[in-house]
Amino acid sequence: MLKKVHFFMNGSKKMYKLFEQIEAEGHSRGQVFDDFLDISICSLSGGQMEDEFQKIKSKYNENEFKIFQECFGTLVSAMEIEQCDIIGDLYQGAITYGQNGQFFTPENVCFMISRMIGNFDREYMFDPACGSGRMLLAAAKVNPDRIFVGQDIDFRCVKMTALNLALNGLNGYVIRGNSLSNNYDLVYRIGLKNSGFISKIKPELFKMPKIGYENESDGKVVDSSKKLKMDDFLVKAE
Template structure:
């Protein structure tokens, strides 16, 4: 097995706790990580996801109280919140890449400074507030780094993430929920317009839950922006009135596509 490698030093302590869960509950490291993500989502979705939580946590309840896997999962959750509050770093994505997948199937997380640069290149820097809310979509969201980088600039916008990997969907939901950002995270193949599961974050309900399951994505409350991409006909060109024997006869029609090469 490849050696673990982390970008953030805080991830190492989270990894040691994950290994402890794996040993105490006699499950693989990958299973322990999936159960940890599931436990956190269910905790943030309490009480609506209580039955789901109890079904999952059953394999972590063997042993004396205080030494069970479920006890360590609770400690791990507390440590995750403390690290994120202190550093604002995506330690979940770092742990996922550095100790679970090792880049399997090309699952390398975009470095957070690159995400921040891309957000600044594409979004207004000044906070537009609720009145100027727009939607940001990442069709292959991973752990949600592109969305959280966008939220640093525009915290009031609507963030949508989609991914075919349920682990990534739950990481993104956790990262948005713990930062109290309004968004939706969809489990499914984006290219096939698939939605097996949708989590909504950032709207605290009467029960106090920060994550909930919903049946659909909300329709944007603004008109779609229509862009005319029809190429102009020769009759619309000023030079069309000139003689076909002139120098313009063999020229290409003006293009509305930016030339890159």
């Protein structure tokens, strides 16, 4: 039996109320959540994902679509006020809750870890099992100027992390794939480019840089004395 929904944040509670309105029109909650993630990512792509956006939009009537827009506004303002992982809280509390649910590290623990690690030298931060990306968000509170890279085996987690990074104005990449085998099939580039904040790049173009190693045949070698750039994560320029 499913447990009751449970939220730690006000923003996720407000978003859930809006989701309920769309659900009441005959859509499943899981589908509404997936479509919300996709619509939001498409909206932040500066037109690159217009076809995908229109395809999802066509599943809903005008009123339902207005609720999605309201939900996006609620997410943005809640993130500004509460400064935390609202979307992950919504996912944990109302989508994957109950039996076999996913649970993310509590936000205060993420922040404690990032404070303990501190502002170390590495210019990028990688979470190979990023969930909704809250470890990366916590690290960004210590130093937002790094490149943040998240990977997860789960599509929803990849999309939540992409949204979280983009809505916090961070730069980085979010990858869908098994961290144990390193095969990627979806890669989002996060950061302002061509009027969008999220873009899709071809998975075969992405490569984690090997910093400071010489004569490394696998991966791009980056001189550790130079500042790491977003393009250092690409096999060749797009």
